[in-house]
Amino acid sequence: MAARAKNQLLALYTFEAGSGTVVHDVSGADVPLHLAIGDPTKANWIANGLSLTGPAALVSDAGASRIADAIKASNELTIEAWIKPASDNVTGLARIVTLSGGPAARNFTIGQRGAAYHAHLRSTGTNLNASNQAMAGGAANTSDLIHLVCTRDAAGITRLFVNGQQVSRRVVNGDFSNWDNSFRLALGDDFNSTDGHIRTWPGEYHLVAIYSRALSPEEIVQNFDFGADANLPPVVSAGPDLTVNWPDWTDTALPQPAGVSAGLNGRVTHDRVSPLQTTRWTQVGGPGSPDGVAFTPDNAPATTAVFREKGRYVLRLSSNDGSLLMNDDVVVVVNRPPQVVFEHGNDLKFALTEASGTITLDGKLTENGWGDEPAAHAMTYRWSLASGPSTAVIEHPDQLSTSVRFTGRGIYELVLEANNGFVTSRFRVGVVVSQRPAIAASVATGPRIELMLVPATQITLSDASVIDNGLGDPTAALELLWEKVSGEGTVTFNDPNVLNTPVVFSQNGVYVLQLTATNPHHPELTASSQCTVIINQRPVVDAGPDPAPLFLDLTRPGSARVAVMLDGTASDDGLPGLPGLPGLSGLPWLPNPGLLLLWTKVSGPGTVRFTPPDMDYTEAEFTQKGKYVLKLEAGDGHLTAEDTVTVIVNATPLVEAGPNRKVITTPTTPPGSSVQPLTLPLNGIIVDDGIGDPSGTPAPTTNWDRVSGPALPVPGIAAPDNLSTEATLDKNGSYEFKLTARNGFGEGFDSIFITAFDLSQVEILDEPGSQNRQFKFSCKIGGVLINAGNMDGLTFEWARFRVPTGVSAPQVSTPNGADTLIQFRGRGEHEIQLTITDAAGNNIAKRATITIV
Numbered sequence: 001m002a003a004r005a006k007n008q009l010l011a012l013y014t015f016e017a018g019s020g021t022v023v024h025d026v027s028g029a030d031v032p033l034h035l036a037i038g039d040p041t042k043a044n045w046i047a048n049g050l051s052l053t054g055p056a057a058l059v060s061d062a063g064a065s066r067i068a069d070a071i072k073a074s075n076e077l078t079i080e081a082w083i084k085p086a087s088d089n090v091t092g093l094a095r096i097v098t099l100s101g102g103p104a105a106r107n108f109t110i111g112q113r114g115a116a117y118h119a120h121l122r123s124t125g126t127n128l129n130a131s132n133q134a135m136a137g138g139a140a141n142t143s144d145l146i147h148l149v150c151t152r153d154a155a156g157i158t159r160l161f162v163n164g165q166q167v168s169r170r171v172v173n174g175d176f177s178n179w180d181n182s183f184r185l186a187l188g189d190d191f192n193s194t195d196g197h198i199r200t201w202p203g204e205y206h207l208v209a210i211y212s213r214a215l216s217p218e219e220i221v222q223n224f225d226f227g228a229d230a231n232l233p234p235v236v237s238a239g240p241d242l243t244v245n246w247p248d249w250t251d252t253a254l255p256q257p258a259g260v261s262a263g264l265n266g267r268v269t270h271d272r273v274s275p276l277q278t279t280r281w282t283q284v285g286g287p288g289s290p291d292g293v294a295f296t297p298d299n300a301p302a303t304t305a306v307f308r309e310k311g312r313y314v315l316r317l318s319s320n321d322g323s324l325l326m327n328d329d330v331v332v333v334v335n336r337p338p339q340v341v342f343e344h345g346n347d348l349k350f351a352l353t354e355a356s357g358t359i360t361l362d363g364k365l366t367e368n369g370w371g372d373e374p375a376a377h378a379m380t381y382r383w384s385l386a387s388g389p390s391t392a393v394i395e396h397p398d399q400l401s402t403s404v405r406f407t408g409r410g411i412y413e414l415v416l417e418a419n420n421g422f423v424t425s426r427f428r429v430g431v432v433v434s435q436r437p438a439i440a441a442s443v444a445t446g447p448r449i450e451l452m453l454v455p456a457t458q459i460t461l462s463d464a465s466v467i468d469n470g471l472g473d474p475t476a477a478l479e480l481l482w483e484k485v486s487g488e489g490t491v492t493f494n495d496p497n498v499l500n501t502p503v504v505f506s507q508n509g510v511y512v513l514q515l516t517a518t519n520p521h522h523p524e525l526t527a528s529s530q531c532t533v534i535i536n537q538r539p540v541v542d543a544g545p546d547p548a549p550l551f552l553d554l555t556r557p558g559s560a561r562v563a564v565m566l567d568g569t570a571s572d573d574g575l576p577g578l579p580g581l582p583g584l585s586g587l588p589w590l591p592n593p594g595l596l597l598l599w600t601k602v603s604g605p606g607t608v609r610f611t612p613p614d615m616d617y618t619e620a621e622f623t624q625k626g627k628y629v630l631k632l633e634a635g636d637g638h639l640t641a642e643d644t645v646t647v648i649v650n651a652t653p654l655v656e657a658g659p660n661r662k663v664i665t666t667p668t669t670p671p672g673s674s675v676q677p678l679t680l681p682l683n684g685i686i687v688d689d690g691i692g693d694p695s696g697t698p699a700p701t702t703n704w705d706r707v708s709g710p711a712l713p714v715p716g717i718a719a720p721d722n723l724s725t726e727a728t729l730d731k732n733g734s735y736e737f738k739l740t741a742r743n744g745f746g747e748g749f750d751s752i753f754i755t756a757f758d759l760s761q762v763e764i765l766d767e768p769g770s771q772n773r774q775f776k777f778s779c780k781i782g783g784v785l786i787n788a789g790n791m792d793g794l795t796f797e798w799a800r801f802r803v804p805t806g807v808s809a810p811q812v813s814t815p816n817g818a819d820t821l822i823q824f825r826g827r828g829e830h831e832i833q834l835t836i837t838d839a840a841g842n843n844i845a846k847r848a849t850i851t852i853v
Contacts, residue, residue, distance in 0.1 A: 003226065003233065004222070004223050004226045004232065005211075005215055005219040005222060005223055006235070007211075007213070008070070008074070008211050008212045008213045009027050009028075009029075009209060009210075009211055010027065010029060010066070010067045010070055010071075010210045010211060010212055011025050011027050011029065011032075011033050011064075011067060011185070011208075011209065011210045012025060012026050012027035012028075012207075012208070012209045012210075012271070013025060013026070013035065013187075013205070013207065013208040013209075014026055014206075014207055014232065014271040014272065015045075015048070015049045015050045015205050015206060015207070016048060016271055016272035016273070017045070017273075018045050019045055021036060021037045021040050022034050022035065022036055022037070023035040023036075023037065023050065023058050023187075026232075026235065026269045026270065026271045027209075027235065027269065028235025028236070028237060028267055028268075028269035029066070030267070031066055032269075033060050033064055033066065033067065033185060034060070034061070035058040035059060035060055035185065035186075035187060036058070036059060036060075036061060037056055037058055038055070038056050038057040038058070038059060038189070039054070039055060039056040039057075040056070041054075041056075042054035042055060042056030043056040043058075046204065047229075048206055048228070048229035049084075049204045049205055049206040049228075049229070050204065050205050051086075051203070051204045051205075052086075052188045052200070052201065052202055052203060052204075052205070053086075053202060054200060054202070055188075055189055055198075055200045056188060056189070056200075057095075057186050057187070057188050057189035057190070057191065057193075057200075058186060058187040058188055059184055059185070059186045059191055060184045060185045060186070062184070063180075063181055063182040063183060063184055064099055064181075064183065064184060064185040065181035065182070067099065067185065067210060067212075068099070068107060068179045068180070068181045068183070069181065070212035071107075071176055071179065071212050072175075072176045072177055072179050073212070074154070074212045074213055075154045075175045075176055076151075076152060076153050076154050076212065076213045076214045077108070077121075077150075077151070077152055077176075077210070077211065077212060077213070077214065078149065078150070078151045078209075078210070078211035078213065078214055078215045079097055079108065079110050079119075079149070079150045079151075079209075079210055080147075080148070080149045080207070080208065080209040080210075080211075080215075080220075080223065081096055081097055081110065081147075081148045081149075081205070081207065081208045081209075082145055082146070082147055082148075082205075082206040082207035082208075082228035082229075083096060083145070083146050083148060083203055083204060083205055083206065084142070084144070084145050084146065084203050084204040084206070085112060085140040085141070085142050085146065085201075085202070085203040086142060086202035086203040086204075087140070087142065087202055087203075088114075088115045088139070088140040088141070088142050089114050089115060090112045090113060090114060090115075090140075090201065090202075091198065092113065092197060092198055092199055093109070093111045093112075093113045093118060093199065094111050094112045094113070094198075094199055094200060094201035094202075095109060095110075095111050095186065095187075095188065095189055095190050095199050095200075095201055096110045096111050096112060096117075096148070096187070096188075096201050097109070097110045097185075097186075097187055097208055097210075098110070098111070098185075098186050098187075098190055098191070099183050099184070099185050099186075100183050100184070100186070100190060100191055101180060101182065101183045101184075101191065101192065102190065102191060102192040102193065103190055103193055103195060103197065103199070104128070104129060105122075105128045105129060105180070105183075106120060106122060106128075106129060106130060106183070107122050107176075107179045107180060107183050108120060108121050108122065108130070108150075109130070110148065110150055111199075111201065112140055112201060113136070115139045115140040116136045116137065116138060116139060116140075117136065117137060117138045117140070117148055117160065117162065117167075118134055118135070118136045119134065119135050119136070119150040119158065119160050119168075120134045121133070121150075121152055121158060121172050122176070122178065122179065123156075123172050123173065123174035123175055123176055123178070124173075124174030124175055124176075124177060124178050125156075125172065125173030125174030126172065126173075126174065133170070133172050133173070135158060135160060135168045135169075135170045136160075136168060137160045137162070137167035137168030138160065138162035138167040138168070139162075145204075145206060145228050146162060146163065147161075147162065147163050147164065147223070147224045147228070148160075148161070148162055149161040149162075149215065149220050149223075151214040151215055151220075152172060152214055153214040154214075155171075156171045156172050156173050156174070157169065157170075157171055158170055158171065158172045161217075161220050163224060164220055164221045164224035164225075166217065185210075187205060187208060188200060188201050188205075189201070206228040206229055207228050207229075209223075231271070231272065231321070231323060231324065232270075232271040232324075233321070233324035233325075233326045234268055234269065234270050234277075234319040234320070234321050234324065234325075234326045235267070235268070235269040235270075235326070236266070236267070236268050236317055236318070236319045236326040236327055236328045237266060237267045237268075237317075237328055238264070238266050238315065238316065238317040238327075238328040238329055238330035239264055239265050239266050239267075239330050240330070241330055241331040241332070241333075242262055242264075242330065242331075242332045242333070243332075243333045243335065243371075243422065244260055244262040244307065244332055244333070244334045244335070244371075245260075245334075245335050245422045245423045246260045246310065246334065246335060246336040246337055246369070246423060247260065247337075247423075248337040248423060248424060248425045248426060249337070250337060250339075250425045250426055250427055251415075251425075251426035251427075251428065258308065259294075259306045259307055259308045260306070260307050260334060261304050261305065261306045261307070262304070262305050262307070262332060263302070263303075263304055263305075264281070264295075264302065264303050264304070264305050264315065264317075264330065265301075265302050266281070266301035266302060266303070266317040266328075266330075267301050268301045268317070268319040270319075270321050272321075274321050274322045275322075276320070276321065276322025276323075277319070277320065277321050277322060278299070278319065278320045279299055279300060279301060279317070279318070279319045280298055280299055280317075280318050280319075281295040281298045281299075281303055281305070281315060281316070281317055281318075282298075282315070282316050282318065283313060283314070283315055283316075284314045284315070284316045284329065285312075285313065285314030286311050286312055286313030286314055286332075287309040287310075287311035287313070288308070288309065289313075289314075292307070292308065292309065292311075292313070293305050293306065293307055293313060293315065294306040301317060301319075305332070307332070307334045309334070310334050310335060310336040310369060310370070310371040311333075311334055311371050311372075312331065312332075312333050312334075312371055312372045313331070313332045313333075313334065314329055314330075314331055314332075315329065315330050315331075315332060316328070316329050316330075317329075317330070333371040333372045334371045335369050335370060335371040335372075335420065335421075335422035335423050336367065336369035336371070336423065337369050337418075337420075337423045337424070337425040338365060338367055338368050338369040338379065338418045338419070338420045338423070338425050339365070339366045339367035339369070339425065340363045340364065340365055340366065340400065340416060340418050340425070340427050341363070341364050341366055342361060342362060342363050342364075342427075342429060343362035343363075343364070344361075344362070346427070346428065346429050346430065347429075347430045347432075348361075348429065348430065348431045348432070349431075349432045349434070349472075349521045349522070350406065350431055350432065350433045350434070350472075351434055351435075351519070351521075351522035351524060351525055352406060352408075352409055352433050352434065352435045353435075353436070353524070353525070355407065356405055356406065356407045357405070357406055357433075358395075358403050358404065358405045358406075359403065359404055359406070359431060360401070360402075360403050361383075361401060361402055361403070361404060361414070361416075361429055362401045363381075363400040363401050363416060363427075364400075365379065365400060365418070368420055369420045369422070369423055369425075370420055370421075370422075371422075377420060377421045378421065379400075379418065379419070379420055380398070380418075380419045381398055381399060381400050381416060381417070381418055381419075382397060382398060382416070382417045382419075383396075383397040383398075383399075383402050383404075383414060383415070383416050383417075384397070384414070384415050384417070385412065385413075385414060385415075386413040386414065386415045386428070387411075387412070387413045388410055388411065388412035388413065389408055389409070389410030389411075389412075390406075390407055390408035390410065391407065392404050392405065392406050392407075392412055392414070393405040394414070400416075400418075404431070406431070406433045408433070409433045409434055409435045409470060409471070409472045410432075410433060410472050411430065411431075411432055411433075411472055411473055411474075412430070412431045412432075412433060412472075413428055413429075413430055413431075414428070414429045414430075414431065415427070415428055415429075416429065431472075432471075432472035432473045432476075432521070433472040434470055434471050434472040434473075434519050434521065434522055434525055435468075435470040435472075435525065436470050436519075436525045436526070436527055437466065437468060437469050437470040437471075437478055437517045437519065437525065437526070437527045438466075438467040438468040438470070438527055439464070439465070439466050439467060439515060439517045439527050439528075439529045440463075440464065440465050440467055440529050441461075441463070441464050441513060441514065441515040441529040441530055441531035442461075442463040442464065442529075442531035442532075446532075447510075447531070447532035447533065447534050447576065448463060448531060448532065448533045448534070449533075449534045449536050449575075449576050449638040449639075450505075450533060450534070450535055450536065451535075451536060451537075451538060451639055452505075452507075452508040452535045452536060452537045452538075456504050456505060456506055456507075457504065457505045457508075457535050458502055458503065458504045458505075459502070459503060459505075459533070460500055460501070460502050460503075461482070461499075461500050461501055461502075461503060461513070461515075461531075462500045463500075463531070464499050464500050464515055464529075464531070465499070466478065466499065466517065469517070470519060470525060470527075471519065476520065476521075477520070478517040478518065478519065478520070479497070479517070479518045479519075479520050480496075480497050480498065480499055480515065480516070480517055481496055481497060481515070481516045481518075482496040482497075482501060482503070482513060482514070482515055483496070483513070483514050483516070484511065484512075484513055484514075485512040485513065485514050485530060486510075486511065486512045487505075487509055487510065487511030487512065488507065488509040488510075489505055489506035489507035489508075489509055489511070489535075490505075490506040491503060491504070491505055491506075491511060491513065492504040492506075499515075505533070505535045507535070508535040508536060508537050508573060508575060509534075509535055509575075510532065510533075510534050510575070510576075511532070511533045511534075511535070512530055512531075512532055512533075513530065513531055513532075513533060514528055514529070514530045515528065515529050515530075515531075516528045534575055534576040534638070535575075536573070536575040536576055536636065536638050536639055537572075537573040537575065537639075538639040538640075538641050539570055539571065539572040539595060539634040539635065539636055539639065539640070539641040540570065540571045540572070540634075540641060541568070541569075541570045541632055541633070541634045541641040541642055541643045542568055542569045542570075542632075542643050543566070543568045543630065543631065543632040543642075543643040543644055543645040544566055544567045544568045544569070544632075544645055545645070546645055546646045546647065547564045547565075547566070547645075547647055549648040549649070549650055549692060549693075549745075550562045550564055550622065550647065550648065550649045550650065550692075551649075551650050551651070551745050551746065552622065552623070552624070552625050552649055552650065552651040552652070553651070553652055553746065554625075554651050554652040554654065554690070554746075554748070555652055555746075555748070560623065560651070561621055561622065561623045562621070562622050562649060563619050563620060563621040563622070564619070564620055564647060565617070565618070565619055565620075566599070566617070566618050566619070566620050566630065566632075566645060567616070567617050568597075568599075568616040568617070568618075568632040568643070568645075569616055570595060570597055570616055570632070570634040570641075571595075572595045572634070572636050573636075575636065575638075576636065576637055576638050577594070577636075577637075594636075595634055595635070595636055596614070596634065596635045596636075596637070597614050597615060597616055597632065597633070597634050598613060598614055598632075598633045598635075599613045599614075599618055599620070599630060599631070599632055599633075600613075600630070600631050600633065601628060601629075601630055601631075602629040602630065602631045602644060603627075603628065603629045604626050604627065604628030604629065604630075604647075605624050605625075605626040606622060606623055606624030606626060607623065607624075608620055608621065608622060608628060608630065609621045616632065620647065622647070622649045624649070624651075625649045625650055625651035625688075625690055625691070625692045626649055626692050627646065627647075627648055627649075627692055627693045628646065628647045628648075628649065629644050629645075629646055630644060630645050630646075630647060631643070631644050632644075632645070648692040648693045649692045650690060650691055650692040650743070650745040650746075651688070651690040651692070651745070651746070652690050652743075652745075652746035652747065652748045653686060653688060653689050653690035653700045653741040653742070653743045653746065653747065653748040654686070654687040654688040654690065654741075654748050655684055655685065655686050655687060655702070655739050655740075655741045655748055655749065655750050656684065656685045656687055656739075656750050657682070657684050657737065657738070657739040657750040657751055657752040658682065658683050658684065658685075658752045659752070659792070659793070660752060660753040660754070660755075660790075660792045660793075661680070661752070661753075661754050661755075661792050661793045661838075661839060662754075662755045662756075662757065662781065662791070662792040662793060662794050662838060663678060663680065663729070663754065663755070663756050663757075663838050663839075663840065663842070664756075664757065664758065664836065664837075664838045664840075664842040664843065664844055665678050665729070665732055665756045665757065665758050666758065667732075667758045667760065674730060674731055675729070675730060675731060675732055675756065675758065676730075677728055677729070677730045678728070678729045678730070678756065679726050679727070679728050679729075680726065680727050680728075680729065680754065681724070681725075681726055682704055682717070682724065682725050682726065682727055682737060682739075682752070683723070683724045684702060684704070684723040684724065684739040684750075685723070686699075686700060686702070686723070686741055689741075689743055690743045690745065690746060690748070691743055691745075697743075697744075698744070699743075700741045700742055700743040700744075701721070701741070701742050702721065702722070702723050702739060702740065702741050702742075703720055703721055703739075703740045704717050704720040704721075704722075704725055704727075704737060704738070704739055705717075705720065705737070705738045705740070706727070706735065706736070706737055706738075707736040707737065707738045707751065708734070708735065708736040709729075709731075709733060709734065709735035709736065710731040710732070710733035710735075716728060717737070723739075727754075729754070729756050731756070732756045732757050732758060732761060732782070733755070733756060733782075734753065734754070734755050734782075735753070735754045735755075735756070736751050736752070736753055737751065737752050737754070738750070738751045739751070739752075753792075755781070755782065755784075755792065757781050757782050758844065759844045759845075759846060761781055761782045761783075762779060762780070762781055762834075762836065762844065762846045763779060763780040763781075763783075763846075764777060764778075764779050764832075764834055764846055764847075764848040765777065765778045765779065765780065765785075766848065766850065773823060773824040773825075773852055774821060774822070774823045774824075775821070775822055775824070775850065776819065776820075776821055777798065777819060777820055777821075777822060777832070777834075777848070778818065778819035779796075779818065779819070779834060779836075779846070781836075786818045786819075787818050787819070788817075788818060791818055793838060793839040794836055794837065794838055794839075795816065795836070795837045796816055796817060796818055796834065796835070796836055797815060797816060797834070797835040797837075798812050798814070798815050798816075798817075798820045798822070798832065798833075798834055799812065799815065799832070799833055799835070800812070800830070800831075800832055800833075801831040801832055801833040801847055802829075802830065802831040803825075803826075803828070803830050803831075804826060804827065804828025804829060804830065805828075806826070807825050807826030807827070807828055807830075808825035808826065809825070810822050810823055810824045810825060810830060810832075811823040811825075824850070824852050826852065827852050827853060828851070828852060829849060829850075829851045829852075830849070830850045830851070830852060831847055831848070831849050831850075832847065832848050832850065833845055833846070833847045833848075834846045834847075834848075
């Protein structure tokens with residue numbers, strides 16, 4: 001018996017499940033279109049079928065777009081059903097198979113009305129419900145299974161077959177392009193039928209099939225002869241042929257993978273469940289067959305295949321339902337990444353000795369990676385610069401071997417992409433481009449000068465620097481070497497291969513040292529630099545002995561000065577002896593300084609003049625007393641040395657006897673020149689003791705003397721050796737008291753003048769002023785006219801004492817001056833009064849009468 005036709009089968013329902021609420025699509029289609037039983041109470045599973053006893057529509061979950069698209073593309077269809085009607089007189093159009101959106105619109109409907117079978121096919125030549133080109137034929141038989149088939153070819157010829165015999169034919173014009181992809185497939189009733197009309201088809205379903213082509217009459221007979229409930233062979237699909245490309249590992253640090261895997265999405269569909277069903281994947285061709293491919297698992301349609309080599313593989317999916325065996329093959333071509341090796345390796349070093357340089361990269365293809373060798377393939381190449389500090393010109397970027405021109409140092413990464421039509425391999429070539437280094441043994445403009453130590457001098461060559469290492473790889477390092485070029489002594493480098501290394505000189509002198517830097521990968525890239533190091537000894541300086549203390553006579557105002565000769569010495573080793581070195585203490589640079597000398601003051605109160613200041617033997621002149629520390633400094637342009645000498649300058653002491661004073665006395669009775677004895681304080685001050693170095697030197701001694709005054713030697717001084725003492729006066733007149741101080745080097749003195757007077761010695765003087773009734777008044781004491789310069793502690797108060805009746809008081813312009821102007825207001829006799837008060841609070845009053853006419 002021939003098998004059923006299966007070409008372009010879209011959906012197949014065999015109703016062999018025996019239980020459940022789903023009718024499975026067993027066509028083996030990529031996306032099966034299962035049907036859900038709307039009311040399981042109206043559907044009974046029977047042997048090899050499903051019986052509907054009431055409204056229990058079997059409906060797809062979503063629109064049957066896969067079926068609609070395939071039929072629209074072919075413009076043909078076949079709808080096949082093995083059924084057993086429960087009635088030979090059905091009211092209305094009962095839906096056996098329908099693809100619709102409800103009672104008013106359908107893509108197709110196969111149904112029963114009365115005892116006849118109807119077919120409605122929607123096209124661009126029909127209305128939306130296909131009612132204007134419907135066809136009917138055949139008669140229902142409730143006692144036997146009926147094989148009902150409707151076909152429509154591309155020419156529009158539509159046929160209806162019952163049990164292999166054509167029962168109706170007509171032409172349905174147009175095409176299926178107006179089919180609605182959202183319509184659902186339904187069996188036994190219409191989808192979305194809510195208008196109250198009964199469209200339920202009662203009966204048994206044993207098989208329903210939908211094709212995207214019109215079966216020939218012979219194929220319809222073939223399917224009829226096969227029967228409704230015969231066992232169908234498994235539907236097996238190994239899936240489409242695959243091309244699997246091995247991943248490129250050349251651009252990563254990962255190891256080469258042991259194999260490459262691919263998912264195989266096979267499908268196996270059985271029309272009924274059997275415990276004897278088996279499924280298996282096997283290799284029937286290709287490298288290592290039959291064991292060159294590992295399947296995980298090998299007993300399921302969907303599996304993972306692991307390939308260990310490139311090549312063309314034939315894989316087979318087999319399925320056995322216990323009685324029938326079916327299989328399908330899939331071809332898998334596995335391509336590997338092409339492999340390239342380079343003659344000089346992947347890490348190159350290049351010396352750039354000119355402004356630019358060119359390197360050749362010679363590649364060789366060792367593996368093309370093609371899985372299907374007989375096929376037409378071609379290799380392509382592309383070079384590119386992945387990274388680098390500057391541009392690199394690739395001469396032939398589309399060839400396996402090429403030349404690259406560099407213009408700057410650094411690390412360059414070039415990438416070759418080799419493509420075999422399937423996989424691109426990336427090969428990295430690193431090129432370290434280096435240039436000649438630039439170094440400086442010293443950054444100073446002149447030689448380096450260091451102080452000589454005993455027994456040896458150690459310095460660190462901290463001035464050395466690598467201006468430009470020229471290294472393309474920043475992680476690399478130059479090879480350095482220090483050497484002595486010239487010099488009298490021995491030079492020992494702590495580490496001659498370190499840039500700034502400690503070095504020891506055995507003696508003073510002039511040394512030339514050389515630093516050489518070499519590129520470790522390119523010995524021709526080298527550079528040298530020299531520096532001069534002068535190991536210098538410090539000058540030896542002696543400022544000489546401290547001179548005997550000097551004396552500065554301050555009794556000669558404006559011309560007091562004293563000098564002493566200083567005898568110092570200095571010596572040097574003659575180094576560095578180079579022109580252009582700085583002088584001492586801010587002196588300008590000199591053409592060739594030799595040994596420079598300079599005298600300066602370190603400490604002391606006054607200015608010191610050195611004549612000359614730049615000779616070891618000089619004169620030092622002082623104008624102020626004090627203790628002076630003087631320094632003689634010697635410099636050779638690099639090092640200085642110094643020594644000090646101390647000079648003590650003593651001077652005449654300075655004293656102050658105090659301010660001059662006028663005092664008021666009380667005369668004795670009978671009146672005369674004698675007065676009651678008056679005791680006055682004398683408070684002297686030592687302004688400057690004149691001692692240059694006060695440490696260990698006694699303070700100056702003092703003495704008061706009465707130099708002049710009435711009736712010498714009376715009065716006397718209570719304690720003449722004290723700075724503060726008292727003097728007693730017993731007569732009016734002028735006195736001079738002298739204070740003398742002696743410090744062992746000289747003496748200084750000062751005098752105070754005291755005038756003693758009473759009322760009898762006061763005179764009031766008047767003379768008319770320039771204005772009417774204005775007079776100028778002044779006074780004399782002891783015949784001396786008093787003014788602001790000789791008031792000596794006296795205070796004055798001018799005031800009116802008496803004025804004529806009815807006349808306003810006069811106006812006093814300066815009431816507290818030694819003299820004043822008074823403006824009188826009217827005629828008559830006016831009396832004024834002058835009150836004089838001394839520092840002790842003693843006062844006297846003198847009156848004068850003025851008559852204004």
